[in-house]
Amino acid sequence: MWKTIARRFLIMIPQLFVLSIFIFILAQFMPGDPFSGLITPQTDPNRIEELRELAGLNDPVYVQYWNWIVNMFQGDFGDSYTFKVSVASLIGDRGLNTLWLSLLSVFLVYLIAIPLGVIAGRYQNSLKDKTIVLYSFISYAIPTFVLGLIFVYVFGYKLQWFPTSGTKDVEEKAGTLGYYWSIIYHLLLPAITYAVLGTTAIIQYLRSEIIDAQLQDYVKTARSKGIPMKKVYSRHIFRNSLLPIAAFLGFTITGLLGGSFFIETIFGYPGMGKLFIDSIMARDYSVITTLIMLYGFLTLLGSLLSDIILSIVDPRIRIE
Amino acid sequence: MKTSEEVLANNLKSSNEILKINHLRTSFRIKDSYYDAVDDVSLSLKENEVLAIVGESGCGKSTLATSIVGLHNPLNTKVTGEILYNGSNIVKLKEDDLNKIRGNDIGFIFQDPLSALNPLMRIGDQIEESLFFHTKLDEQQRKKRVLELLDQVGIINPKRVARQFSHQLSGGMRQRVMIAIAIACKPKIMIADEPTTALDVTIQAQILDLLLDLQAETNAGIILITHDLGVVAEVADRVAVMYAGQIIEIASVQELFNNPKHPYTRSLLNSIPQVERESEKLEVIQGIVPTLTKLSKHGCRFSPRIPWIDESKHEKEPQLHEISPGHFVRCTCWKNFHFDGEKGGSHL
Numbered sequence: 001m002w003k004t005i006a007r008r009f010l011i012m013i014p015q016l017f018v019l020s021i022f023i024f025i026l027a028q029f030m031p032g033d034p035f036s037g038l039i040t041p042q043t044d045p046n047r048i049e050e051l052r053e054l055a056g057l058n059d060p061v062y063v064q065y066w067n068w069i070v071n072m073f074q075g076d077f078g079d080s081y082t083f084k085v086s087v088a089s090l091i092g093d094r095g096l097n098t099l100w101l102s103l104l105s106v107f108l109v110y111l112i113a114i115p116l117g118v119i120a121g122r123y124q125n126s127l128k129d130k131t132i133v134l135y136s137f138i139s140y141a142i143p144t145f146v147l148g149l150i151f152v153y154v155f156g157y158k159l160q161w162f163p164t165s166g167t168k169d170v171e172e173k174a175g176t177l178g179y180y181w182s183i184i185y186h187l188l189l190p191a192i193t194y195a196v197l198g199t200t201a202i203i204q205y206l207r208s209e210i211i212d213a214q215l216q217d218y219v220k221t222a223r224s225k226g227i228p229m230k231k232v233y234s235r236h237i238f239r240n241s242l243l244p245i246a247a248f249l250g251f252t253i254t255g256l257l258g259g260s261f262f263i264e265t266i267f268g269y270p271g272m273g274k275l276f277i278d279s280i281m282a283r284d285y286s287v288i289t290t291l292i293m294l295y296g297f298l299t300l301l302g303s304l305l306s307d308i309i310l311s312i313v314d315p316r317i318r319i320e
Numbered sequence: 321m322k323t324s325e326e327v328l329a330n331n332l333k334s335s336n337e338i339l340k341i342n343h344l345r346t347s348f349r350i351k352d353s354y355y356d357a358v359d360d361v362s363l364s365l366k367e368n369e370v371l372a373i374v375g376e377s378g379c380g381k382s383t384l385a386t387s388i389v390g391l392h393n394p395l396n397t398k399v400t401g402e403i404l405y406n407g408s409n410i411v412k413l414k415e416d417d418l419n420k421i422r423g424n425d426i427g428f429i430f431q432d433p434l435s436a437l438n439p440l441m442r443i444g445d446q447i448e449e450s451l452f453f454h455t456k457l458d459e460q461q462r463k464k465r466v467l468e469l470l471d472q473v474g475i476i477n478p479k480r481v482a483r484q485f486s487h488q489l490s491g492g493m494r495q496r497v498m499i500a501i502a503i504a505c506k507p508k509i510m511i512a513d514e515p516t517t518a519l520d521v522t523i524q525a526q527i528l529d530l531l532l533d534l535q536a537e538t539n540a541g542i543i544l545i546t547h548d549l550g551v552v553a554e555v556a557d558r559v560a561v562m563y564a565g566q567i568i569e570i571a572s573v574q575e576l577f578n579n580p581k582h583p584y585t586r587s588l589l590n591s592i593p594q595v596e597r598e599s600e601k602l603e604v605i606q607g608i609v610p611t612l613t614k615l616s617k618h619g620c621r622f623s624p625r626i627p628w629i630d631e632s633k634h635e636k637e638p639q640l641h642e643i644s645p646g647h648f649v650r651c652t653c654w655k656n657f658h659f660d661g662e663k664g665g666s667h668l
Contacts, residue, residue: 217436218438220386220430221428221436221437221438221446223422224391224422225422225423225450225453226419226421226422226423226424226450226454227450227453228419229415231453235441235449236441239440240438240440314439314440315440315487316439316485
């Protein structure tokens with residue numbers, strides 16, 4: 001198994017290499033450059049040219065690519081033109097914010113979706129089931145920004161239960177209990193918004209898996225052993241129904257760094273989703289390319305992680 | 321086929337009935353009406369007896385078997401009649417009381433052991449489950465008993481197999497494991513629903529031998545559901561032939577094979593390929609078993625498949641008639657039955 005995992009990591013190198021070429025070419029195609037947004041009628045065109053020269057934008061394409069790759073291997077992802085800090089520390093800050101938000105969101109998603117999926121599947125076609133399915137369809141259909149705005153307006157502005165922007169209170173001292181509470185407090189509303197809308201897939205998966213598992217022969221066997229129905233569900237049906245969700249867990253884990261542009265924008269939460277879109281708007285090459293490389297790597301890692309998790313929970317699957 | 325002395329001895333020592341089914345009717349709801357998959361079946365099972373139930377697919381054999389342990393979904397199934405076991409009527413029992421009987425007094429063996437075993441649970445744990453719910457053994461004793469059971473069903477390396485998963489075993493091993501589950505609590509009755517259908521022929525014989533060996537130890541009564549008449553001839557004491565939800569003939573295995581009466585039984589036996597027979601054509605029974613929704617509730621249900629027999633030869637409401645001790649046949653059409661193309665004549 002370890003051999004396979006090592007091999008999968010090695011295969012990632014050419015995959016990432018191909019990805020890097022694509023990213024570089026696409027970045028070249030983007031109209032404008034980091035300085036075009038700064039041009040005003042008073043700007044000296046020579047100054048811009050000077051800046052371009054300094055940034056290496058006038059070098060031949062292959063030299064630019066080579067420099068980019070070499071620097072990346074040395075852990076230098078360049079500086080952000082907009083934020084005037086190194087890309088590494090920028091992504092570090094934003095990534096951490098997003099990680100906390102995603103962790104809480106995913107936790108809430110599972111907290112809501114698993115019981116609902118289980119109930120819907122177990123009491124198929126009952127009123128409970130129909131209500132849950134209706135909820136999952138409605139939540140799937142509502143755009144994130146609509147519910148986000150409603151929540152900000154109702155819970156943030158009208159009821160004043162939650163803060164409407166930022167990641168923490170500036171008055172709290174770092175390290176104190178109040179400091180950590182204020183971080184969680186700021187996470188709650190965006191996380192709840194995300195969770196309410198993000199449950200559909202898991203509810204529907206779990207529901208159909210349970211309905212399917214109920215009809216399996218091994219459930220009949222379990223019942224013929226005289227096991228009470230409750231135990232048949234807990235010992236045989238639920239566990240087997242969770243497999244597809246476990247199979248997706250790898251992507252969920254690596255997806256924690258993805259962030260959501262809408263949620264972060266509406267709740268004024270500085271995270272990865274917002275950083276990504278903002279960088280594209282600002283032609284902030286170094287940030288964009290680094291982020292896409294990172295997401296590419298995470299996707300590959302997610303698929304490997306999913307395979308490993310599946311091989312742990314399903315004895316029929318062994319990584320050879 | 322067992323010799324007549326054996327049968328006689330069997331009958332003598334096991335005259336006590338352990339299961340009695342009276343007028344059992346199992347109906348499934350399809351759209352808004354109920355249709356009888358098992359229609360007024362009465363049967364009894366004695367200790368140490370192998371009762372075979374045969375018939376084509378869709379005749380209600382498996383439904384009958386699962387009705388005995390009440391495994392149907394009560395939302396779309398209606399079961400009426402009596403299944404008397406140990407002084408109580410299983411049909412009327414509550415789920416909790418049924419669970420005391422299932423697995424404990426009645427062991428169930430399913431057709432396809434690959435799908436009947438939980439793929440994510442270790443073999444040992446699956447056997448242990450019945451012990452956990454039916455016995456007072458502590459964990460260590462249960463583990464020990466699991467190994468004993470695996471040994472009893474002829475598994476060479478019980479310790480290893482107990483830790484394995486079903487996909488790691490061969491088909492024959494899996495069915496042995498199923499049998500170990502069924503006999504874990506020493507049931508008085510074993511219901512085997514086509515236990516050898518999914519296995520190849522050499523393994524079939526081993527599994528049947530195993531069932532008979534276990535029966536010799538426990539004196540359990542076995543209900544063997546099968547469509548394989550070869551298996552019936554080998555292991556059964558009595559045979560009930562089912563067609564379209566009804567029993568159409570029931571007799572001891574000798575009587576049934578030597579002196580079959582009902583046209584359906586005769587057609588079934590006639591369709592067994594035989595080496596001596598010159599014709600290269602396989603004998604088949606015309607038509608198919610009627611589906612539940614298209615089943616006529618009146619007249620002889622087999623008559624559409626023997627159209628060359630005149631309608632007047634059938635009873636209007638066919639009943640089971642005892643034509644010799646222990647040999648029952650439904651309808652009177654058998655008296656005038658001949659195979660298509662043969663000359664008509666009385667078989668009296």
